[in-house]
Amino acid sequence: MRRYFGRKLFIYLLTFFLAVTIDWLIPRFMPGDPVQTMLSRASMRAESVEAMTGFYTRAFGLDLPVWQQYLSFWRALFHGDLGVSIFLFPTPVTEVIMNAVPYDIFLLLPAILLSWYTGNKFGAYAARSQYLDNTLLPVGYILTATPYMWLGILLAWALGIVAGIFPISGGYSYALEPSWSWPFIASLLRHWFLPFLSLFMVMFGGWAIGMRNMIIYELEADYSHYLEALGAPRSLVRRYAFRNAILPQITGLALQLGVIVAGALATEIVFSYPGIGYLILQAIQNQDFFLLQGCFLFIIIGVLLANFIIDIVYILVDPRTRSGMQGATA
Amino acid sequence: MFKLEEISKVYRVGTFGGKELRAVSHVSFEIGKGEVISLIGESGSGKSTIGKMMLQLTPITSGKITFKGTPVSGLKGAALKEYYRHVQGVFQDPFSSYNPIFKADRVFENVREQFFPTVDDARWDEKLRESLRGVGLNPDQVLNKFPHQLSGGQLQRLLIARALLLDVEFLVADEIISMLDASTRIDVLNLLADLKARGLSILFITHDLSLGYYISERAVILFKGYVVEMGSTDRIFSTPLHPYTRMLMASVPRLDKKWAEVEKEVRPEESQVEELPAGYTFFDPEVAREIGGSGHRPQPVLVEVEQDHLVACFEPGDIPPTA
């Protein structure tokens, strides 16, 4: 068992190292010089631009030899200092991201978990009969084929503008100050609902289809036939089949994380929902490479962490892997 | 013709090859020209692994296999191809030996492409038909058919015909009839016996004692990768010595005697240790593994109890008195 975790950890660390290295390359590869873009916005006289460039270059440590920058980057990383955002100068990148992350978690976590659960239940239900399979499941195919942002736009247009029920931009109404008062939370929820709904629906389709195929194979498995031969009721056979079919969906969840993050970015942009996605868009538009670098770091850490947790959950839930590792008897 | 000396096969299992699985340990025997040896053992005894090592389908961990004097494991490229001109194999599951989406004749085309590229169509067709008739098949009935349109018996005989196309001298028959029905089994078995008469030497791998007895003069009994008993089939079957062989003899379902009757005759529980020279005891892989834990893993030694009848034993020093 220990060896298995050791190996898994090794792979994740290696992945993390690789990802961070790629991440470090962002500012170095971006076209244009970050300092110039910042200064050009400050519209100062020529010579002061001269002086400022020197100051900022040193501030961002761009003058050091490359490998030294790389090492200092790692050192800074462990102190949680991801440099200073150009676009929102002087606020440090970490702080900028920190107040975006709660929105992301508040949006992604419920969307993923709820869609995962209901999608699997729906997929299992749809696999019950040929009729259900032909009517309900195509809905699943269409949903999972829908680009996240397009569904977002449609919902914004239909429920937001035409019906006018929900606000379609921002994390909360600008008139309110962030506080724990009920009106603020209510506004928070109303702004949260449309992005959540669009993410939920697209992911829901994906899980339903995955479960439909899984459960058909489990219903055809030997243990199902044995239970049926011994007269076990359909409900018991289906319960066992569902339990076994949902296990691979757990690893499916881990593998889908990368795709889901991409989808979330697009949806946040549609609703200008103040999560990391929207932050990334602003960073790109303003060529704020340090902010971009920070955002990706958070995404990569988030995805790796989630994958590791899901791996652990899978081992706890599926007895086959546990005994497989210790080598079953004989 | 074939000489196996102390060959072993160890598989790396578990992550990063953590654990060791000893499939075959220190097996040695010889097969002369025109001789059929049956390699008898249950599943997991390593009999197929030995077959695969002789066909160079899996590398040998330790020990040497020589075919007519030349070591087999070193062969590569053209030399290996030349080796396959003389040594061929037929496998257990006829339906897995054929690529399902091609016609069954493809096995012949592969051989032609590799070994007889220059032979013209007419001569090849004649050679093919003659080889098919040699295994008792009517060429028109079996050529140009998909595997699922032929019976298991026909498919196996096609494989034997494929081997005969090459001037093969040695055939590894790995459980070739265990998937066939009783009625077609015997025809394939008789075919092997006819080929033996024509000078082909065969390693007949099986788990079925009665098949081994029917076709081979010498047998090798395998248990958990070790040879436990070896020698002339008559002697082994009439006076089995090693406890495992005796257990096999007593438990195999026979068509002429009930189990109770056989047990009275063979009396598997009574040890035959007095038959062994002084100080020797029968080799037992389980005991060997326990002792093996403390570094020194005792090797079985083959003691010739009577003419052409050997049994695997622990040497006097190997076993601490408590075992």
Place this chain on the structure above:
Amino acid sequence: MSLKVDNLRVYYQTLQGPVRALDGVTFMVEDGEIMGLAGESGCGKSTLGYSLIRLTSRMRYIAGQVELDGKVVPIWNDKEMNPFRYKQVSIIPQYAMSAMNPTRKIGRMTAELLKSRGISYKRTLPEFKRRLDLVGLSENVLEMYPIELSGGMKQRMVMVLSTLLDPSLLIADEVTSALDVASQKAVSQMLVEFRNRGFVKSMIVITHDISILYQIADTIMIMYAGQLSEKAPTEEIINSPRHPYTKMLISSLPKVGVKYSEKKLSGIPGKPPSLLNPPSGCRFRHRCPAAFDKCVEDPPFIEIDEGHFVSCWAVFQEEGLDIDQVPAEEGPPGAQILEEALAKHV
């Protein structure tokens, strides 16, 4: 009178048309009798076994009557059949190695299965533990997952599970084929032990390995291409078979004492017929040395001796029966009934 089967027909619905896997089978199994059911692959023995307990999705009940302990068994109706399953009729499936849910502890799975059939697990537990001990399995097996058991242990576990409710009829399908010789002998002897201890009243042991049946079966029934060839007490059928197919089948099995050089055995030429549209009359006639013109009609399955049934006109002639008087077996039902039966999904 334990089991009585009369003219049972079960076909498979396939793309190329109905496969007539079981075509008019009539036999009886007495109380306490272990009947061996043997035949080559594709002869319909597993189809017969499964049709007595649960028709799989592609099997279609066509005709025939099944009675167990005097009660009619509604095999054609899945719902009505349910009360019989496990309590009256049980099965040890061919796939016993993977018959248990891999992600459920064995004890818990048994509890849920029994509860779903309205039986209290607590009350059954003591007897369950006794039987586990009888087959050499320790109690803590209940806390283990199927993957933690060896092949032989899984086989014995499924045996105990399937016979836990003392069914009247047990169907054991290829119970020994996946095991090594030692466990094969142990498991076979355990089947007999289960019958002796009254866990099951009568048993049908399905296998292609006739030598196993010689060891444990009271009677052996041979099937060929969906029809019965012969049934007789074990000694009689092995040493003095009457049906030409049985004779050739038994003679083609190499006994331990037989050597190629001394006595060259011979197989059966030809191939079993395709069951898509099998030949009329006796289905062995194209391969049978004793075939003659009468064989074009379906030979009935008649008792020519005490407990010795056979379906072969040549044998009837040998027995001095006037073969013209003996009524031929009627064929499958008319196309219309057939169509309707094939369409009806159990």
Place this chain on the structure above:
Amino acid sequence: MTTATAPPPAVAIKKRNEFLYFALRNNKLRVGLIVVLLFLFLALIGPLLTDYPPNDYVGPPGAPPSSEFWFGTTTFGQDVFTQFILGLRATFLVGVVGGGLGTLIGVLVGFVAGYRGGIVDELLNMLTNIVLVIPSLAVLLIIAAYLEVRGVLAESVFIGFTSWPWAARAIRAQTFSLRSRDFVDLARISGMGSMKIIFGEIAPNMMSYLFMTFILQFGGAILTAATLDFIGLGPTQGTSLGLMMNNALLWSALHLGMWWWFVPPGVAITAIVGAMYIMNVGLDEVFNPKLREM
């Protein structure tokens, strides 16, 4: 399927046209195929239908769909239908190149890992898992942002290089199961080299599987490309469906109620990718009877 006069019906249908027999009757496959071909046809003949260049201001701003401008015009008076057609072509290009490349790399990695086994398999598998875990969009964003001038082709190549792990995992599992079959050993003792065995014996068995993998990759590439374009990292010149949606959002088409600007691109992507998935399920049913018997 050449309908030779069928000999007596009892003759078992040969393996090959049994597949065709099922394929033509599987309605999921038929529906999917029709939708995809429709859009492909539209993309091919599209340019003939319109004579407006995509970005010129050719009509009244914000005009709803009319006989003159089938899909109406943007806030600047650009013809939406022309943009839609060119966007469609770009989408198919990304699908074919991106999906094709992704499948190709996946097949190579999958075959070598599945066939070789041992250390090679372990290393390739680790590489696959790493690339799988790193959110591909992050890498794409970085690369796309770096390139000054971005064409649709470049974008497809990037997508291809980051979307292959899915294909690799599936192909590896399939190769693994085929490798253990006896006919591979038989090929080896017939003196055939491993490359010849992989492509001569194993690959033909997996044609159906490769095609289904390609379909999934095709759909995935289109979705990724649309997301990239939407975020603003799509092709700098030319147009694409994702870019259309981005512009629609940027110039508040929603508030102005100009649905004809953002609805068609979404419908096209969803229809094509959805049809692909349905075709995939149809093929799945054709290839393994278990699903067909539902």
